[in-house]
Amino acid sequence: MTIRRNFLIGAALSALAVAVAGPAAAASVEGKSICYITAANSHFYVTPTNEGAQAAADAAGVELTIVSEEFSPQTGADQLNSCVSRKVDGILLWPLDANSYLPGLLKAKQAGIPVVAIDTTAGEESMKLIASFVGADKYGQGQISAKQMGEALGGEGDIIILAGQAGNNTTIMRTDGFLADKPDGINVLATVNADFDQQKALVASRDLITKFGDQIDGVYAEDDAMAAGFLQALEESGLDIKPVVLGIGGMKMAFDAINAGQMSSTIMQPPFENGRLAIETLTKVMAGETVDAVVPLENTVVTKDNIGDYEPAF
Amino acid sequence: MMRLNIGTIGNVVVRYRLLVMLAAVAVFGGWTLDDFLTLTTLQSILDRAAVVGFLALGLTPILIAGQIDLSIGSIMSLAAYATIALQPDLGNVPAAFIGLGVGILAGVVNALAVVVFKVTSLVATLATLLIGASLALLISNGQPASSADPLFGLFLTDNFLAILTPRSVLFIGAALLMFVWLKGTPSGRNLYAVGSSMPAAISAGINVNGYIAGVFVLSGFCAGAAGVIQALSSATGSPIAGSVLLIPAITAVVIGGTRLEGGRGSSLATLGGVVALGALTTLSEYNGVPSYTQAVYTGLILILLITLDRIAGGDEGKTTRTLRSAAVAKQTQQGGTS
Known part of the structure; x- marks a missing residue:
């Protein structure tokens, strides 16, 4: 006692x-x-x-x-x-x-x-x-991605968004930040929740590629794993298009894809x-x-x- | 007759299994951690036990009656979501009562499926588990509801008499009440007869269907209560609140000594099982044991206890208990008609 x-x-x-x-x-x-x-x-x-x-x-x-x-x-x-x-x-x-x-x-x-x-x-x-929050500025990541997309497409084009889980705070921040700074000339064809999951992104991308095909000028993937899923679906489809693909995270697979010229950029979140x-x-x-x-x-x-x-x- | 063999030793260990477990946790905790054996640790364990405890309490009469209810987690999720999502429209207190009502209603559905449509409880409640879980996600659109009045339910986890919190008082009170019902009233004792041997219970004139329907409604109510308490104390109505709690609840009941085969069990044993499991979890967390490793320990303890239970000749006990329950049932019946 x-x-x-x-x-x-x-x-x-x-x-x-x-x-x-x-x-x-x-x-x-x-x-x-x-x-x-x-x-x-x-x-x-x-x-x-x-x-x-x-x-x-x-x-x-x-x-x-x-x-x-x-x-x-x-x-x-x-x-x-x-x-x-x-x-x-x-x-x-x-x-x-x-x-x-x-x-x-x-x-x-x-x-x-x-x-x-x-x-x-x-x-x-x-x-x-x-007392304090320590983490990435996810809204800022969305804004940066919007700027990257605008520059890469010359301010105009049709894109798709591969988002994370619905309702997840990271998803909301990355989506809202992107939409807030997106140039008006960029048109969002579809937003799909692929839950930060490569496999889900692959399945969703197959459908999107079938539906929109060469209309797709750009892809905003809210993380690198989903970007990899899209690239896999694109390769499977055999379609001869080269959309601008953006990811977030800085995963090894994104580095490989950027080196291979398949992906345009990613944002480091170590x-x-x-x-x-x-x-x-x-x-x-x-x-x-x-x-x-x-x-x-x-x-x-x-x-x-x-x-x-x-x-x-x- | 004293027969000193493995059976008797096993019997002693099995009978006092909860004390053995709690003592082991206390000794190991006191040995590995400086600040484990304190009243606040006890308070924290009892507080954490409240939600899973209500699920386990509801399950206890179900198992005694020889049934199973797999839907309790889903019912809890529905009740938790209703409790928070309806707050803006109905007010905090009425919404909580709707949460309880959702639990009772789901229990009635289970009772109908098992008693009227004669679906095995395993299958019937597997179906309502799936339906309930999906329904909660559909209604909520997969989103947890956040209370606009987050401070309303916080009192549930306040300090109370040093080692308790209001929600652990509710749980312990409910367990004592259920103990009085099961052991002290004719209807409670009849339930053991129903679970031990249904034909015997029927021939003793017990309204078996009534008892089975009753325990499903009770289980639904308890799951509803778990949902309401969980939702209010976290100010969040999550559509998946109960999905991870079914297995811990079943584990706690079985560790307590209630048999899946029916005819044996006690709500105080369930109380002990929940607390013992909670103490083990807390000890593991304090020691930084990863959660997946904890599950291995829990599984091993389950196998060990059930094996000891078998070695200790639990079947012998069951037979005498069955006979006794049936005899009691008969007396009650005669008493009732004469």
Whole structure:
């Protein structure tokens, strides 16, 4: 009981220290504990993100516990509560929907545990309780893609959009950003949700190619995997057209396709870097430093002109 | 008669399986983690148990009656979505009652399919599982509904008496109530007779169809309650809220000691099963064990427990229980008519 009481007092004091001292008392975070609620344990994008987080935690000497939501926000909400119960020193959260994390976030606030969001933003109410968001500017990615498409097509042409899951925040951002900056001369023939899945994009593209054929001047794929799906369908069709294909992510397959001249460009979104940056931001908050509300990943466009300067992001 | 053999030892382990599991979790947790054995850990485990707990509670009488209900996850999703999606039109509280109503209605559909149309419960509820899951996605367009009043249901996860939260109180209360019903009332005891041997129950004059219909409606209600609680405490009505909870619910009930074959089980055992499973999950998460590895442990524990159950000569127990239940049923029946 004494140990527990001391621990409670310690936790309360350290919470107070964070609240009162502010940036002046930039203490070391070594030996502190962080709970990282990640989207999944094994996934082509999430896994390297987790590895980045682990690397940064090791470098800072903090103890990182990774728990996986398996893409279920309900699971994540429970895990958030239990991380707060553990009285860890900081929480890194990968939000999967708008509201589910609210109870846990409120408890974290009461307990004085700082929370940083990674990759995706949550709802407005939730973000008020989150110290900082670390991830790519996905709306900006849409805007950049619109500009690339406009330049490549000379401002005019018919395109198709291969979008991610309906309702997914990343999908909404990348679509809205693209449509906001799209030149008026560019006409969207169809928008299909291929769920960030190469196989689904392949099936959808077969239909689109059959339907629109040589009308297709450009393809905006909201990630590289879907762009690869389209290229595969195009090759199968034997159709002699060469549309402008844009992707996002900077996957190895996109690098290969750009080198082969099949794809026009992609935007780097390095997962390892995202994980590393998120932990670094969280440790700054834990040490009492002020951080920006949004810590963006730089959006670097990779085309055949500059591809030699970069390594695939994942 | 004391017979000291593997059977008796197995019997002891099986009888106190939940205590053995909880003790193992506590010892291992205390050994590997500095801050595991605290009241807040207990609070967190009990709180997390509430939602899957209601599903498991509904399933307990179903299994005792020798039936199965696979549709509880889908029912929960429908109820969760209704609870949030109807809030703007009906208000927060009426919408929650509609959520419960959705559960009861789905339970009635299951009861009709099993009792009136004589479809095996496995097949009937497999069908309603599929229909319910698709219906939830169709109505919601695949999108979770976010509450415009996210703070309304947050009290459900507030602190209460150090180790509880309002929603864990609801769950524990429901489990105690069900225990009183199952063990303390004639209708509860008759249910065991129905599950042990249907012909015997029929010949004892028990309204078997009535009992089976009743447990399906109860199960629907419990799944509805799980959906409402989940939706309100997360301020989100997800059309897939329950889809991942069917298997954990069944696992918890079986770990508790309720038999899939019917005629045996208890709601307190289910309560223990849910808590033991929750404690194991929490321990694994605290230790950073990946979720897919956790599933392996759960599977191994299931096989171990069921095997011990068999070695311990559970069938012997079942026979005497069957006879006893039938005898009780007969007495009740006679008592009722004379």
